[in-house]
Amino acid sequence: MFLAALIACAFSSILILIRAILGKTTFDRVLALNSLGTIIVIGIALHGFYMDRPEFIDIAIVYALINFIGTIAVLKLFSSGSLGSFKK
Amino acid sequence: MNIELIINAFLVTLMLGIAMSLLRTRSVIFTVILTSAYSLIAALMFITLDAVDVAFTEAAVGAGISTILFLAAMAYLPREEEKRINSQLIPALSCIVLGAILIWCSFDLPEIGLASSPIHLHLAPDYIIGSKNDIGIPNVVTSILASYRGYDTFGEVIVIFTAGIAVLTLLQNVKKDKKKIKKKVIKNV
Numbered sequence: 477m478f479l480a481a482l483i484a485c486a487f488s489s490i491l492i493l494i495r496a497i498l499g500k501t502t503f504d505r506v507l508a509l510n511s512l513g514t515i516i517v518i519g520i521a522l523h524g525f526y527m528d529r530p531e532f533i534d535i536a537i538v539y540a541l542i543n544f545i546g547t548i549a550v551l552k553l554f555s556s557g558s559l560g561s562f563k564k
Numbered sequence: 565m566n567i568e569l570i571i572n573a574f575l576v577t578l579m580l581g582i583a584m585s586l587l588r589t590r591s592v593i594f595t596v597i598l599t600s601a602y603s604l605i606a607a608l609m610f611i612t613l614d615a616v617d618v619a620f621t622e623a624a625v626g627a628g629i630s631t632i633l634f635l636a637a638m639a640y641l642p643r644e645e646e647k648r649i650n651s652q653l654i655p656a657l658s659c660i661v662l663g664a665i666l667i668w669c670s671f672d673l674p675e676i677g678l679a680s681s682p683i684h685l686h687l688a689p690d691y692i693i694g695s696k697n698d699i700g701i702p703n704v705v706t707s708i709l710a711s712y713r714g715y716d717t718f719g720e721v722i723v724i725f726t727a728g729i730a731v732l733t734l735l736q737n738v739k740k741d742k743k744k745i746k747k748k749v750i751k752n753v
Binding site for chain 1: 567571574578581582585591593594597598600601604605607608611612616619620623624627628631632635636638639
């Protein structure tokens with residue numbers, strides 16, 4: 477069962493990468509990166525359960541947080557033009 | 565067939581695809597996004613190699629912080645890279661030669677995870693046997709970093725702390741009104 481889920485993750489990550497590489501707008505690419513992060517979080521959890529070491533699931537949670545921060549940073553850059561308060 | 569080998573081969577193929585498309589693109593934001601994706605996949609690969617602490621660092625620094633730093637720097641850059649005029653033949657050739665040499669050298673390396681390879685025979689047994697009695701921390705990596713190599717870690721922390729203070733001092737906005745700063749300080753207190 478875990479193996480089937482891992483194969484599904486692999487397949488969807490290929491599709492996501494194709495979308496990221498061909499993507500027409502930047503937002504396609506940002507969304508692709510976010511989805512790739514989610515797939516990788518699921519992949520870490522599944523890999524842990526498949527290899528009988530489910531302790532790695534907290535690392536998957538940290539990945540989810542980092543992925544979220546990265547997406548927020550990209551979107552903030554687009555909406556305000558800079559990330560810090562150095563803008564004049 | 566070995567499932568771990570298949571997973572590793574798949575991840576390496578993904579990384580290769582990302583690297584190839586990184587070569588082709590001229591858009592700066594796309595480069596940043598693809599680099600972040602590359603780091604995420606590299607971190608997943610470290611997990612399949614059982615190096616969880618390295619994977620943690622790769623995800624936090626490679627995919628998290630450095631992406632944000634690149635983006636912050638990108639606000640001051642043009643959106644597109646300039647097109648290269650020079651020929652890329654010589655760099656490509658030197659990269660291929662270097663890669664071939666590295667692959668050739670890798671045939672002499674011991675098998676991954678082999679207990680009798682030289683790196684596992686020098687100090688590692690002492691650490692593994694002694695750390696429970698010497699220090700009393702069950703995690704060997706933590707006991708090495710925090711106690712056996714405590715002075716090293718302490719020095720690193722001092723260097724990074726000093727660098728952080730220096731950068732903050734240099735980047736401080738010196739033109740601010742002193743009154744405003746005073747008001748802010750009072751508000752914060």
